[in-house]
Amino acid sequence: MTSRPEHYTPQPYDPYAEEAAQDGWFNSDGYIPRQPQGYDIPETYDYDTRTYPYQQLADQQTFALRTVAVPERAAEPEYHVPETPDAGWDDTPSRRRAWLSRGLLAVLLVIQALLSLRLSNTAFQDEALYLAAGHNIIDHWANGTPLHSGYDSYFSGSPMLYPVLAAFVDGHFGLTGARALSLLCLLGASALLYSFTRRLFNERVALVATALFAVTQPTIVLGWFATYDAPAIFLLALSAWIIVRTGRAPVAAVLLAAPVMVLAVAVKYASALYVPTLLVLAALTAWHHRGLRCLPRALLLGAGTAGLAGLGLMYTDVLAGVRQTTTDRAHGTDTASALLEKSLEWGGLMFAVAVAGSVAYALRGRMNESPRSYGLDGPGWRWRALLGVTLTGTALLAPAYQIHLHTSVSLYKHLDFGLLFAAPMAGIGVIRLVGKHFRYPQLGIMLWVTALCLGVAQSEWRYGLWPDSTAVVKAIEPHLSPGGHYLGETYEVPVYYLRDKTNHSQWTSTYGIGYADKKGVVHHGDEGYRLALRDGYFDLVVLDGVGTPDQDASIERHVTASGHYRLVGRIPFRLSSGATGTYRIWVRTS
Structure with missing residues (x-):
């Protein structure tokens, strides 16, 4: 059975019916009209889709053409993850780091100066002695004035150095x-301590070492004390x-330290x-670069120092003074336990921290917390x-x-001097106590x-x-004469303040006497004082009972028994130790 094709059958015209689409194959004779694109073009009466499938605009007149460069788009910013540093700070030396450290050093020096400047009192016996001697030596050089005493024999330093310099300054600016x-x-010693400690270790240790050294009792007192000690400490610091x-x-460069x-x-x-400490330091500081060849460096420094x-x-006469005040110094009566107790009281804290720092440094040598230094x-x-x-040590x-000497004098x-050298190790002790990255700053503070x-x-x-001597100096000034003889416990003080009216040769100390009687026999000790007072040798007697209380009491009895003296003044005073005393002043009446 074959299929038959469908035939078109005409239908009655319906004016209201929708027109069939004109896109079929049969209704278009095989032609499919092209639909306009975009907006609908209105159809006019003469519009025929067969003739005009679609309409377009007429060509426009073309003008001269030019090439327009299309701007390149800017590259968009890219984000790169930086490498994570192994440390959050720069541990290398820098100008900023150096100036910050120097600024902190300046603050420490200001604190040290203020602590010393707050101290106030009249001249101490040693200060008066050195300054008066310096003035005497200057007058001897300038005017030929005779020297009043053999300073070389009992001064603890060369009388031609510090006393002269201090007296020159005193002549212009006073005490x-x-x-x-x-x-x-x-x-200057504190600044040098900072400098060589920084070179040995780092800035942090140097600052802490200087901070500790600046606030110890010896440093504060010697900073406002006109004696040999301050310049000697400075010169040792300069040598180091x-x-x-x-x-x-x-x-050979180490020989620069020898004259200092x-x-x-x-x-x-x-x-x-x-000096031995400095010689050992000369060897240790060269060990890193020379090994065993550092030993000739120390030997050279020792030879140069010994030669000078x-x-x-x-060419000087100081050997007698060296023996009298240093090598053959007279032994005292202080016990070892008392001296040890005083040493611990005045420097024990810093020494203990230095010991801890030495142990910690021996166990671990790394001096910073940077991971780069692991x-x-x-x-x-x-x-x-x-x-x-x-x-x-x-x-x-x-x-x-x-x-060894059983004496606390000048202890x-x-x-x-020793704390100057122990300060760097004390700085390490505090740094290790604080810990890495300032973990425990409160402990250091x-x-x-x-x-x-x-x-x-x-x-x-x-x-x-020591008592304020202002009143006693005023009291004895009217009783001084060019040819008089005086007995005083601390006569150096009136000699310094009244050097235009008296000198050392006119005074006798309560520490010892050598009185020659009319027959030429020399008497010492208490008998010498008794005979001198009996003969009316002294025109003025001044006692305070501080330095030699037992001898003062004996002298007072001899003064009363002699019948030649009259008490003209009693000036009370009070010391910081709580002790009280009285200046007693007698003048000869017959």
Whole structure:
């Protein structure tokens, strides 16, 4: 059965019916008109889709063409993740870091100066002695005035050095100027301590070491005390700085420290106690770069120092003074336990921190927390241990020597020499106590504040241990005459303040006498005082009962028994220790 095709059947016209689509194959005779694109184009009466399949706009007139550069689009910003640094700070030296450290050093020096400047009292016996001697020597050089005493035989330093310099300053600026000279020396010593500690370790250790040294009692007191000690400490600090600074220089450069060391010993003979420390330091600072060849460096420095010292002894007369005040000094009566207790009281805190720092440094040599320094422990533990023992052990030299002599005279002053060398290790001790990244800053602050409080209290106490002499100087001034003879316990003070009216040769001390009677026999001790007072040898007697209380009581009895003297004044005073006393002044009446 075959399929038959469907035939088209015409239908009646329906005017309302929708027109059939004109897209069929049969209704278009095979032609499919193309529909216009876009919007519908309205058909007009003459529109014929067969003739005009679609309409387009007529061509427009073409003008001159030009090439237009298409602007390039700006590259969009890209984000790159930076590499994570191994440390959040830069541990390398920089100008900013150096100036910040120097600024903190300046603050510490200002604090040190203020602590010294707050002290106030009239001239101490030693200050008056050195300044009056300096004026006498200057007058001898300038005008030929005879020297009143053999200063070389009992001064603890060369009388031609510090006394002359201090007297020159005193002549222009008074006692304040002479004390300011000491302050400048101690400030210079602190600055040099910072410098060579920074070179040995780093800025942080240097700042802490300087901060501790600046607030100790000896440093505060000696900073406003016109004696040999301040310039001697400065010269020792300068010697240490030269030795450390020339560690990488040629070996001969270390000889620059030799004249400074000799000058320090000449200024104060006790400085020779610290020369071995400087020689060991000369070897240790060159060990990193020279190994065993550092030993010739120390030997060269020792030879140069010995040679210059020998020349000085040959052409000066200071050997008697060295024996009298240093090597053959008379022994006292203080016990070892009492001296040890005083040493711990005045320098024990800083020494204990230095010991802790030495141990910590020997165990771990790395000096910063930067991850870049992991595995860089610096020199070996033997070198670190030797450096710690050398610097910290130096603080024991003065107490040991004074215990040997059984005397506390000048102990607090000599402690400052050793603390200068122990300060770097004390700085390490505080840094290790604070911990990495300032983990426990309160511990370091607490320790420094404790040292500050001790230094302030002890220096105030120390500066009030001698009476104010203003009133007694005014009281005795009218009784002085060019040819008079006077007996006084601390006669150096009136000699200094009244040097235009009296001199050392007119005075006799209560510490000893050599009185020659009318027959030429010389009498010493209490018998000498008794005979001199019986004969009316002294025109004026001034006692205070502080330095030699037992001898003063005996002299007072002899004065009363002689019948030649009249009491003209009693001036009471009070010391910082709580003790009280009275100046007693007698003048001869017959």
